[in-house]
Amino acid sequence: MYINFSSYLISWYNENKRELPWRESRDPYVIWLSEIILQQTRVAQGLPYFYRFLEKYPNLTSLAEASESDVLRMWQGLGYYSRARNMLICAQTVSQEFNGIFPADYLQLRKLPGIGPYTAAAIASIAFKIAVPVIDGNVLRVMARYLAIEQDVRSPDAQNIIQKHLQEFIDPLAPNLFNQALMELGALICKPGTPDCIHCPLQLECAGFRKGIAANLPIKSRKTPKRHRFFHYFVFDCDGDIFLKKRVAGDIWQGMYDFLLVELTNEKEIPDVRQFSKQIPVNDLTLKFESDWYKHILTHQHILIKFHVYDLPLKASDVLPEGEGLKLYSNKELEALPKPVPIVRFLKEFFIN
Ligand code: SF4
Numbered sequence: 001m002y003i004n005f006s007s008y009l010i011s012w013y014n015e016n017k018r019e020l021p022w023r024e025s026r027d028p029y030v031i032w033l034s035e036i037i038l039q040q041t042r043v044a045q046g047l048p049y050f051y052r053f054l055e056k057y058p059n060l061t062s063l064a065e066a067s068e069s070d071v072l073r074m075w076q077g078l079g080y081y082s083r084a085r086n087m088l089i090c091a092q093t094v095s096q097e098f099n100g101i102f103p104a105d106y107l108q109l110r111k112l113p114g115i116g117p118y119t120a121a122a123i124a125s126i127a128f129k130i131a132v133p134v135i136d137g138n139v140l141r142v143m144a145r146y147l148a149i150e151q152d153v154r155s156p157d158a159q160n161i162i163q164k165h166l167q168e169f170i171d172p173l174a175p176n177l178f179n180q181a182l183m184e185l186g187a188l189i190c191k192p193g194t195p196d197c198i199h200c201p202l203q204l205e206c207a208g209f210r211k212g213i214a215a216n217l218p219i220k221s222r223k224t225p226k227r228h229r230f231f232h233y234f235v236f237d238c239d240g241d242i243f244l245k246k247r248v249a250g251d252i253w254q255g256m257y258d259f260l261l262v263e264l265t266n267e268k269e270i271p272d273v274r275q276f277s278k279q280i281p282v283n284d285l286t287l288k289f290e291s292d293w294y295k296h297i298l299t300h301q302h303i304l305i306k307f308h309v310y311d312l313p314l315k316a317s318d319v320l321p322e323g324e325g326l327k328l329y330s331n332k333e334l335e336a337l338p339k340p341v342p343i344v345r346f347l348k349e350f351f352i353n
Pocket of ligand 1: 145189191195197200201202203206208209214
């Protein structure tokens with residue numbers, strides 16, 4: 001049983017793989033960059049970011065010397081911004097502690113900031129041909145079906161079974177091809193929903209297919225319920241210039257720029273601009289308009305956002321204390337700042353020409 005897994009898989013991959021730029025490379029920097037960008041991101045969405053990053057930061061040293069603000073600005077729109085921050089810290093660590101060269105060792109890779117088991121295995125196998133299996137969502141799905149695992153695929157038990165089989169199946173001479181092939185099979189053939197078993201190179205040995213249960217696998221226990229949040233942004237417009245502040249640690253969008261924020265617990269609650277009286281001379285304010293709700297959905301959060309735009313006379317802004325990181329930015333300056341997607345959408349609609 002399972003004797004032909006690796007050879008069938010790699011032959012299929014060689015004939016059917018998509019041509020993707022990082023597949024031409026064995027450079028650990030290029031592989032690492034692509035893997036970080038593609039986490040939680042579709043290839044079509046990640047591809048332009050990959051090209052832009054590689055053009056601006058062609059090697060690890062150039063990225064290590066970049067500012068966090070520049071990296072976040074380049075990352076803008078991709079989401080999961082901790083990836084970008086960790087990417088920069090990782091580049092700095094490799095630059096300082098490993099002379100700018102990624103270590104050819106799975107355990108050392110694992111210790112680097114932002115590099116989990118998946119990314120370490122991808123770099124180790126693809127760049128250095130070390131036989132460590134990668135396990136991502138695609139691989140879990142293929143293996144749960146192939147082995148007909150009828151328990152929660154995220155349970156330690158299921159993960160151990162999968163890990164053990166992968167360790168046995170991986171081709172020690174071509175772990176790079178094996179890992180990429182398995183992920184590609186999950187992306188193109190053994191897809192979420194209904195798998196395309198007719199065109200699958202593993203069909204003959206696939207237990208899920210034989211039992212007729214493949215489409216019901218993998219089994220996943222109920223996900224954590226989404227958290228609902230209600231953001232009210234106060235936008236103070238001083239003749240085209242706008243107040244923004246940098247978000248601090250402890251919540252989403254750390255290091256990016258947004259407006260003064262009041263978070264409420266439901267859609268009906270109404271915020272009061274007077275709560276900013278210490279930062280803004282509220283008597284000088286004129287409400288210009290309020291936006292409709294903007295919807296922003298993250299993996300575990302569902303955020304409704306409303307913008308309240310006030311005119312603030314220039315003379316009032318002159319005496320403003322720039323407290324809590326609040327600063328006035330011109331149209332041109334704010335374009336260069338890293339901002340969360342809903343802020344970008346709002347600014348495009350109402351402020352940036
Ligand atoms: Fe997935 Fe079907 Fe292939 Fe089995 S035969 S691995 S279920 S595509």
